[in-house]
Amino acid sequence: MTAQDTLARLKARLATINDLDSAQALLGWDQHTYMPRGGLEPRVRQMATLQSLSHGMLASPETEELVGTLEAKRDQLEPLEARLVTVARRDLDQALRLPAELVARKSEATGRCLDAWMEHKPTSGYEAWRPSLEEVFAIVKEEAEALGYSDQPYDALLNRFEPGLPTRRLQAIFSELREGLVPLAREIFARAERVDDSFLHEPFDTDAQWKLTMDLLETMGYDFRHGRQDRSPHPFTTGFGIPDVRVTTRIHERDVRAGLFGSLHEGGHALYEQNINLEFDRGPLAQGSSLGIHESQSRLWENLVGRSRPFWERWFPEMKHRFPAPLEGVGFQRFYEGINRVKPSLIRVEADEVSYSLHVFVRFELELELLSGNLALKDLPGAWNDKMRDTLGVTPANHAEGCMQDMHWADASVGYFPTYALGNLYGVMIFNQAKCELPDLDDQIRSGRLGALTAWLTDKVYRHGRALDPAEVLHGVTGRELSPQPFLAYVREKYSEIYGF
Amino acid sequence: MTAQDTLARLKARLATINDLDSAQALLGWDQHTYMPRGGLEPRVRQMATLQSLSHGMLASPETEELVGTLEAKRDQLEPLEARLVTVARRDLDQALRLPAELVARKSEATGRCLDAWMEHKPTSGYEAWRPSLEEVFAIVKEEAEALGYSDQPYDALLNRFEPGLPTRRLQAIFSELREGLVPLAREIFARAERVDDSFLHEPFDTDAQWKLTMDLLETMGYDFRHGRQDRSPHPFTTGFGIPDVRVTTRIHERDVRAGLFGSLHEGGHALYEQNINLEFDRGPLAQGSSLGIHESQSRLWENLVGRSRPFWERWFPEMKHRFPAPLEGVGFQRFYEGINRVKPSLIRVEADEVSYSLHVFVRFELELELLSGNLALKDLPGAWNDKMRDTLGVTPANHAEGCMQDMHWADASVGYFPTYALGNLYGVMIFNQAKCELPDLDDQIRSGRLGALTAWLTDKVYRHGRALDPAEVLHGVTGRELSPQPFLAYVREKYSEIYGF
Secondary structure, eight states: OOHHHHHHHHHHHHHHHHHHHHHHHHHHHHHHHTOOGGGHHHHHHHHHHHHHHHHHHHSSHHHHHHHHHHHHTGGGSOHHHHHHHHHHHHHHHHHHHSOHHHHHHHHHHHHHHHHHHHHHTTTTOHHHHHHHHHHHHHHHHHHHHHHOOSSOHHHHHHHHHSTTOOHHHHHHHHHHHHHHHHHHHHHHHTTGGGOOOGGGGSOOOHHHHHHHHHHHHHHHTOOGGGOOEEEOSSOOEEESSTTOEEEEEOOBTTBHHHHHHHHHHHHHHHHHHHTSOGGGTTSTTSSOSOHHHHHHHHHIIIIIITTSHHHHHHHHHHHHHHOTTTTTTOOHHHHHHHHTOOOOOSOGGGOOTTTHHHHHHHHHHHHHHHHHTSSOGGGHHHHHHHHHHHHHSOOOSSTTTTTTSOSTTTTTOTTOTHHHHHHHHHHHHHHHHHHHHSTTHHHHHHTTOOHHHHHHHHHHTGGGGGGSOHHHHHHHHHSSOOOSHHHHHHHHHHHHHHHTO | OOHHHHHHHHHHHHHHHHHHHHHHHHHHHHHHHTOOGGGHHHHHHHHHHHHHHHHHHHSSHHHHHHHHHHHHTGGGSOHHHHHHHHHHHHHHHHHHHSOHHHHHHHHHHHHHHHHHHHHHGGGTOHHHHHHHHHHHHHHHHHHHHHHOOSSOHHHHHHHHHSTTOOHHHHHHHHHHHHHHHHHHHHHHHTTGGGOOOGGGGSOOOHHHHHHHHHHHHHHHTOOGGGOOEEEOSSOOEEESSTTOEEEEEOOBTTBHHHHHHHHHHHHHHHHHHHTSOGGGTTSTTSSOSOHHHHHHHHHIIIIIITTSHHHHHHHHHHHHHHOTTTTTTOOHHHHHHHHTOOOOOSOGGGOOTTTHHHHHHHHHHHHHHHHHTSSOGGGHHHHHHHHHHHHHSOOOSSTTTTTTSOSTTTTTOTTOTHHHHHHHHHHHHHHHHHHHHSTTHHHHHHTTOOHHHHHHHHHHTGGGGGGSOHHHHHHHHHSSOOOSHHHHHHHHHHHHHHHTO
């Protein structure tokens, strides 16, 4: 069999696996948008079945043989074909290292832990939640050992979400970021009263909000022929192949930011996925390069575009027109400052650009301590509260606002949180480069023309999908390595102007 | 291994297959409700993948061995367990007899033929459609041979939808039905001017129509915790396990009947599926007994309840209240007659209770001739028009209104149409029995209480799912065999009163 024949067989096999994963993604989309409450029990089982079939087809001797054969014939492959084999090997090794028994046990344990989280979060019942969380963390440790690492267990977990970034390097980056961010945040918190965002909590007509979010997606270049927006309690982006990438948002009458920035954020994720090279469809390259790079695009659109002056110079008159009552007497500057208000908060998802990363530090440091055994889960609530006080200067009134606020740990997603902060850093570096290469970008944004930016991002980032690793994406765009300094310079400049220091 | 151990393994295997089928059903539901147009291409492939995996898991040596082992230990099984094995064997044999190659070829051919149908129907381009239809009919003939039959090929096709009913018996039943129906229809058509339904084509507010359809589903006992209603161009019912059974409807501003009777019809299908014994879930018994029995329930709710006097004695005042403008000056009797107007039509889906079965005869007879080779597809349009004229007294102006009106043939669903007419016959027999056993049923319907009827149908029909064959369902309820006479008596009585003869 020629290398091309073998490649065709591998692609067909991966396409079948991808179809199973797409079906599973649709089951998830439905679960969070339209599924009647009573449909949950069969849904959980259906998703577990598809997950297990997909894992079984990937972690199989057949896949291994195809990949192995192609590795031996790598010199007969085109560069993108060789890359496909590399990525397939990476996924295959991850799957092979995780015994089916562990995968099944994890799926059950996270199911139980998520259930318990939903049940006990409202009453802050940490002790009732803890047994299932202990089980999940035990499995996470097992997973790290099974996946393997050279330096420390956390490497194995982080690598799944941000390939090529060792924990030690992440710690150095976060430490540099913290060093710049903490004094800046302190400076701003001391001037908190300078910015008033009370008008954002006036009632904004919810139908008009929905219409606005649709118009914003349209203006970003989101393709509604190949996607749609729906509502869900927690906004998310999901896709079933490159030709069908969907977003959700949430509309709160008394917090217009929820829908506005929710849609811009998810729209950024979706633009990425919609613009991956269509030839990658149904294969392992048809994903974002990493979660950090993915998040860089959601944060770029949400913040670097969506919380910028030029953007609102275009859209503020629209806002006044569409929401005359709550914005009566509110001028441009007050609006711009309001949507950029920095305030220490208890919840990451509502955090501003400055304090957002501080939330991530709290979780990252706790994850390291929990994994190393320096911290026991029974002591987590106290440790959480201490870190929140030290890092953000706030103390949760209860565990629901504290260590029970996120679902990630219940879902065994340890090593995931850092990518949220990495997204901010990648995002600014990429956006700065866009500004260099598109010198009139601000003017374009100011006049509502976002097409050139989307096209530039597609060329530099989106179309490559997983054909480039995150460091390659960043180097390809900026010629540089990841550093927190551009982000720090960006927030210093923006917020010293807003807060006057 | 004990019989119980083997049974547990068979159930687990069938549950996995069922999960794949449920996922495929959700992909279909999404395709017809919310999917963006551009998502079609990957969707078709995803469905084909799930279909092929499901078929492969069923038609496998593993399944065959489990079923074979249990057949040998049948005496150690409870009756419902033995029935599960019987039904599993039936599905297994069907799957084994169809080579994977034929299944794949059929899936591709029907995909092409449906595409061509959608493309050429608007312009009545029968000749452009025909090559792909020839291909499908060739495959249907192959399928019939592969499935096997004792008397004639049509038996093999019909048996998939209506197990236990040979073609010869169906012909005898239809001939008896035709004998009663044709003179009755003629009698009515001659008095066509007695009934005026023009008011039904006035504009009815579409939001109020939607609300009405939701209220009707609620009053039937449709469980919205375990289902939902959405809109789609062609109404349908689908489920992803007994706990999640959904319906769709369509709302036409200038034809209030579309949503009204669409929702009652699909609601009948859904009530059936929602009330199957929950212990059957994820297994082959968790379906309707046959398509004919399924259709009996949609027709029962749509017509025997939903086009009856007592039903509208409850709901007509509501209609007047909700739609004051189009119903101004319309009294109860005129409304009742209007929704029951009998009129020879070109399209089955819009046909009244009397002429509906006549449409089915046309297709059934053509299918028999096409299969036997007495009719070639090149002569189908002429044969269609002749039969429509002879049977219903109407002639299509073009092929879109004629032999291209339905998608069933493009989808290789030959042997399916008869179940639509069988539904009418089963439905009246079952409903007559309900009236005997619930003597105040009319009064209950008149006062809007439908719970006792739903409970009776659940006990007699719904809960048994596929644990009973259609003849067993009918015999269990009525003690009788299938006959067209109760249906004929019903339509004669109802329509002689409306049309005054």
